[in-house]
Amino acid sequence: MVGQDEISLEELKRLADTAGVKVLKKLMQRRFVINPAFYIGKGKLKELKHLVFENGANLVIFDNELTPAQFRNLENFLETRVVDRTQLILDIFAQHAHTRESKLQVELAQLQYLLPRLTGKGEELSRLGGGIGTRGPGETKLEIDRRRIEKRIYKLKQELKNVKKNRQIQRKSRKDPVVALVGYTNAGKSTLLNTLTNANTEVADKLFATLDSTLRRLTLPFGKQIIISDTVGFIKKLPHQLVASFQATLEEIKEADILLHVVDSSEPELENHIKVVNAVLKELGVFHKEKIMVLNKIDRLEKGQLLDLGIKYPRAVPVSALSGKCIDNLMGKICEIMLNEMTTVHLKIPYHEAGWINTIHHQGLVLKEKYVNDSIIIKATIPTELANRLKKYTY
Ligand SMILES: Nc1nc2c(ncn2[C@@H]2O[C@H](COP(=O)(O)OP(=O)(O)OP(=O)(O)O)[C@@H](O)[C@H]2O)c(=O)[nH]1
Numbered sequence: 001m002v003g004q005d006e007i008s009l010e011e012l013k014r015l016a017d018t019a020g021v022k023v024l025k026k027l028m029q030r031r032f033v034i035n036p037a038f039y040i041g042k043g044k045l046k047e048l049k050h051l052v053f054e055n056g057a058n059l060v061i062f063d064n065e066l067t068p069a070q071f072r073n074l075e076n077f078l079e080t081r082v083v084d085r086t087q088l089i090l091d092i093f094a095q096h097a098h099t100r101e102s103k104l105q106v107e108l109a110q111l112q113y114l115l116p117r118l119t120g121k122g123e124e125l126s127r128l129g130g131g132i133g134t135r136g137p138g139e140t141k142l143e144i145d146r147r148r149i150e151k152r153i154y155k156l157k158q159e160l161k162n163v164k165k166n167r168q169i170q171r172k173s174r175k176d177p178v179v180a181l182v183g184y185t186n187a188g189k190s191t192l193l194n195t196l197t198n199a200n201t202e203v204a205d206k207l208f209a210t211l212d213s214t215l216r217r218l219t220l221p222f223g224k225q226i227i228i229s230d231t232v233g234f235i236k237k238l239p240h241q242l243v244a245s246f247q248a249t250l251e252e253i254k255e256a257d258i259l260l261h262v263v264d265s266s267e268p269e270l271e272n273h274i275k276v277v278n279a280v281l282k283e284l285g286v287f288h289k290e291k292i293m294v295l296n297k298i299d300r301l302e303k304g305q306l307l308d309l310g311i312k313y314p315r316a317v318p319v320s321a322l323s324g325k326c327i328d329n330l331m332g333k334i335c336e337i338m339l340n341e342m343t344t345v346h347l348k349i350p351y352h353e354a355g356w357i358n359t360i361h362h363q364g365l366v367l368k369e370k371y372v373n374d375s376i377i378i379k380a381t382i383p384t385e386l387a388n389r390l391k392k393y394t395y
């Protein structure tokens, strides 16, 4: 049986591939006690040095976080650059950050990773020269001393606060319900968005292809408009600086009415991936939201595997975002939830209260509308909460 460490190391390899690093060799050590100076034991260290030399490697990536002293000692001994998993993920984020917002968020995450690791003289920053684990967000050069970093962090937080405020304003003017796609990186969220809405968001067989949230409108079969949002994926051992820095992006998830939890059903690690996603949703305080689990990539499964998954996750909706198979079932499930929270009403609204008509059009589905002498008579399916507020106009 493959252990969790091997799986984690395999994922690290995928992260390295995504970052454009060619992996030459993998090495693993099981130790109960961490060597404070080098993380790994002396014998393993010699083996590693030999591997580096033999293969002409110029980078060593550790799957765990390292202390500044461990970095220094390892680099001196191995005579090559050393980065850890968090730095690698931050590097991929820096490569994939295209908008101003995600660039700000990545820079904030990088600086927050760095700050507690400064040893005082700023020598750790000599590591920031470009290349894996050290890539700046592109827009601004990373600053050189602690005070300047602290100032920059403050400024980035201010700028992100403005971004967040703007988003909130935009969100308020958006009346349609929002369905947010969430899930492990590479589960197929962007593919599903494209299939549901005929959009062309970037899809790639690499980790963290999507960093920014994308919003697309979708008209449900019964006429109601909703918004689907696609955003950054999650991963095991997600550096918590990243979750904290990506608050503005993750707001979309917090504000959503329904979450579509997209799972790669062909992934042997699917159970663990589901656990990781649920843990992040809890951290974001959105676990309680209405959720639909989408078992994606069923085109890759044998019939028996699909049946087993159906037994394990009876409420989940199996689909293939790529081929479009069973997408109608998913659409049906979304409609069902939307309609459950809606009520059909027959109202008579006086002209001087006509503002409500706009709200009804925005939030509901108008079935009949008639203008009479002093009022508007309207029959519509609207959110139950709105129906309660309009009770006094019942016709
Ligand atoms: N076979 C198969 N492949 C799929 C399906 N859905 C997505 N993929 C592939 O899975 C890979 C990842 O898809 P994306 O849509 O980019 O995944 P994502 O969840 O948005 O990933 P990140 O943005 O990186 O978090 C791509 O190579 C897709 O073509 C599916 O239903 N079947």
Ligand SMILES: [Mg+2]
Residues within 6 Å of the ligand: 189, 190, 191, 202, 203, 209, 210, 231
């Ligand atoms: Mg994506």
